[in-house]
Amino acid sequence: MIKYSKEVAAAKSQGRPIVALESTIISHGLPRPTNLEVAKEVEEIVRSQGATPATIAIIDGEIFVGLEEGQLFRIANDENIVKASTRDLAMICADNKSAATTVAATSHIAHLAGIDVFATGGLGGVHRGHVYDESADLTELAKTKIIIVCAGVKSILDVAGTLERLETLAIPVLGYQTNNFPGFYLTDSGFKIEHRVESCEEIAKIWGLRHGLNTDDTAIIVANPVTNQMDKNFHDQILEAGLSDATAGKISGKGVTPFLLEHFHRTSKGESLRVNIEIIKANSKLAAQIACAL
Ligand code: PSU
Numbered sequence: 001m002i003k004y005s006k007e008v009a010a011a012k013s014q015g016r017p018i019v020a021l022e023s024t025i026i027s028h029g030l031p032r033p034t035n036l037e038v039a040k041e042v043e044e045i046v047r048s049q050g051a052t053p054a055t056i057a058i059i060d061g062e063i064f065v066g067l068e069e070g071q072l073f074r075i076a077n078d079e080n081i082v083k084a085s086t087r088d089l090a091m092i093c094a095d096n097k098s099a100a101t102t103v104a105a106t107s108h109i110a111h112l113a114g115i116d117v118f119a120t121g122g123l124g125g126v127h128r129g130h131v132y133d134e135s136a137d138l139t140e141l142a143k144t145k146i147i148i149v150c151a152g153v154k155s156i157l158d159v160a161g162t163l164e165r166l167e168t169l170a171i172p173v174l175g176y177q178t179n180n181f182p183g184f185y186l187t188d189s190g191f192k193i194e195h196r197v198e199s200c201e202e203i204a205k206i207w208g209l210r211h212g213l214n215t216d217d218t219a220i221i222v223a224n225p226v227t228n229q230m231d232k233n234f235h236d237q238i239l240e241a242g243l244s245d246a247t248a249g250k251i252s253g254k255g256v257t258p259f260l261l262e263h264f265h266r267t268s269k270g271e272s273l274r275v276n277i278e279i280i281k282a283n284s285k286l287a288a289q290i291a292c293a294l
């Protein structure tokens with residue numbers, strides 16, 4: 001059911017390290033034309049570390065692991081690309097539609113394709129003030145064996161609530177060279193991480209030990225803090241305005257996250273975009289290094 005790009009097919013047959021990359025960040029997370037530029041740069045970063053990038057998406061009803069240039073262009077520019085979570089996959093394929101995949105859907109497909117490492121920006125999680133708005137990223141990561149590198153969860157979320165859910169779902173969180181849980185646009189969310197790792201080799205060792213202990217049903221989150229964060233006060237002001245606009249505009253369901261990210265990019269005059277790009281690049285680099293260590 002899965003189609004591979006030439007590059008990913010070659011890497012698979014030779015057993016070389018592969019890094020999965022999501023596509024919702026391209027279609028719904030970053031503005032045009034920066035989205036396509038970043039998508040290409042991120043793939044190049046993965047290659048520069050000795051791994052093969054596999055951007056995942058659905059094109060005309062077919063699941064692709066690794067996109068050719070024209071397909072990447074479509075994900076970045078076609079207005080009809082929808083945002084697909086795991087539950088949407090079968091219907092999108094049945095209708096021969098095209099879709100970008102979220103962290104949840106990308107993890108699911110990457111695991112099916114035998115890929116162990118995945119890089120994204122920030123995970124989805126529990127939304128502020130909405131008891132039942134919790135990203136399907138969490139429930140998918142609770143049942144999918146993959147190492148996901150991220151800059152924590154998006155700061156638009158209820159970070160404390162999300163960390164509690166991660167604990168309940170038995171999804172381990174490793175701080176990469178940090179004891180502080182990163183806050184996506186911010187280096188530190190204000191919450192601590194119990195388990196700190198210093199190297200990719202340490203992550204690879206943990207990955208192996210989990211199997212013997214039969215605690216390997218879930219994903220492992222590797223939290224990699226951004227180096228040059230947004231100004232905290234500026235960030236908090238923008239967030240407050242964005243949350244009240246979302247409430248006033250009755251934004252719901254899968255629209256909430258893209259709405260808030262777009263609000264940030266528009267009102268921060270490029271500052272949140274700069275940070276978001278730095279996050280994705282740094283996470284892709286680290287993910288490639290982990291894939292090589294495995
Ligand atoms: N990280 C980013 N930008 C994004 C996302 C993550 O830096 O746009 C996307 C991912 O695809 C993630 C989704 O799965 O946001 C979460 O959406 P929701 O809250 O609707 O589950």
Ligand code: MN
Pocket residue numbers: 127133134135253254256
């Ligand atoms: Mn939601």
